[in-house]
Amino acid sequence: FAAGLGDALSTWFEARACKNSGARTMARGNVSNTGLMMARLCYDLLMEKGRDALAAVERHEVTPALEDVVEATIYLSGLGFENGGLAAAHAVNDGFAQEPQAHGMYHGEKVAFGTIVQLVLEDAPPEKLEEVLGFCIELGLPVTMKELGVAEFTREQAMTVAEAACAPEDTMCNMPFEVTPEMVANAILGADALGHYYLMDE
Numbered sequence: 001f002a003a004g005l006g007d008a009l010s011t012w013f014e015a016r017a018c019k020n021s022g023a024r025t026m027a028r029g030n031v032s033n034t035g036l037m038m039a040r041l042c043y044d045l046l047m048e049k050g051r052d053a054l055a056a057v058e059r060h061e062v063t064p065a066l067e068d069v070v071e072a073t074i075y076l077s078g079l080g081f082e083n084g085g086l087a088a089a090h091a092v093n094d095g096f097a098q099e100p101q102a103h104g105m106y107h108g109e110k111v112a113f114g115t116i117v118q119l120v121l122e123d124a125p126p127e128k129l130e131e132v133l134g135f136c137i138e139l140g141l142p143v144t145m146k147e148l149g150v151a152e153f154t155r156e157q158a159m160t161v162a163e164a165a166c167a168p169e170d171t172m173c174n175m176p177f178e179v180t181p182e183m184v185a186n187a188i189l190g191a192d193a194l195g196h197y198y199l200m201d202e
Contacts, residue, residue, distance in 0.1 A: 001057045005050050005069070006112030006141045008077035009132070012043035013118055014174075015084025023174035025085045035083025042076035045069060047131065051138055088118035088165075088179070091172035092188070095165030099157060101150040105142070112141040113148060113191065120187040120194070121179065133198045143195030145188075153192065158185040 016039070017023075019031040045068050053069035056062065092114030096102045102110065116136070119129055136143050145153040162184035166172045172179050 002054055002139045002141060003106035003108030003112075004073045005046060005054070005108070005139060006106075006115075006136070007108035008042055008073040009046060009135070009141075010086075010089035010111050010115040010118070011077045011080040011084065012039040013115055013122075014087040014089055014171075015039035015080050017087035017118070017122075017176055018085035018174045021087075021174055021176035023085050023087075026082055029083075031085060032083045035080055038076045039080030039084050042072045042080050045072040045076070047135060050135065054139055085174055086171040087174040088121055088172055088184075089114035091165040091170045092117045092161070092184070094167075094170055095161040095163075095184075096148070098160045098164045099150060102148045105148055109142050110148065112136050113143065113195075116143060116191040116194065117184070117187045118175075120190045121175065121183060129194065130198075133194060137198060143191075143198065145192045147195070153189075155185065155189065158188045161185070161188060 015031060015036050018025065019036055023031070025031055025035070049065040049068050049072075052063065052065035056066040089111050093107065093110040096105075096110050113136075116129070116132060119132060133143055135141075142148045150157070159181060162181040164170075165184050166179060166181045172184070
């Protein structure tokens with residue numbers, strides 16, 4: 001369930017990137033305003049009710065928070081993705097196919113980390129990074145490479161992941177600025193460092 005929230009976490013940031021870059025959606029159309037609105041509502045519901053929803057799942061209870069978050073992760077994220085598109089977060093997830101130590105992780109766990117990478121790439125405000133990192137930490141989603149199963153992560157490994165993430169057929173090209181593998185490698189290492197920093201504060 002937490003991994004599903006991690007996958008949905010990227011919806012707003014990726015749809016916004018596609019809108020800003022003029023990228024085509026997964027259906028090869030323009031990013032719709034409705035899709036963008038749904039993607040934003042998805043994010044807002046996750047931030048407001050995601051923690052309570054996960055707690056309800058752990059208690060085996062159905063609560064209004066759980067129902068709202070299920071709507072966010074399935075309906076709003078699905079439509080937000082189809083009518084918005086994908087960008088860096090999912091491209092980084094795809095790049096992790098080149099890192100065997102991460103193969104045991106759920107898709108949504110890798111996308112959650114990829115969302116942090118995208119925010120680093122975008123030079124997001126510290127308060128937004130803190131909000132997303134705090135959400136991931138509270139839900140047990142990975143914020144470091146170690147939590148992704150990679151005990152030791154070198155710059156060479158980061159470049160291998162980054163080069164795959166920047167493949168021409170992937171969605172990194174939907175970012176609203178030119179992205180190079182070097183930038184992605186730096187963002188992965190930067191996200192990992194931020195994750196370690198915030199975990200120390202816990």
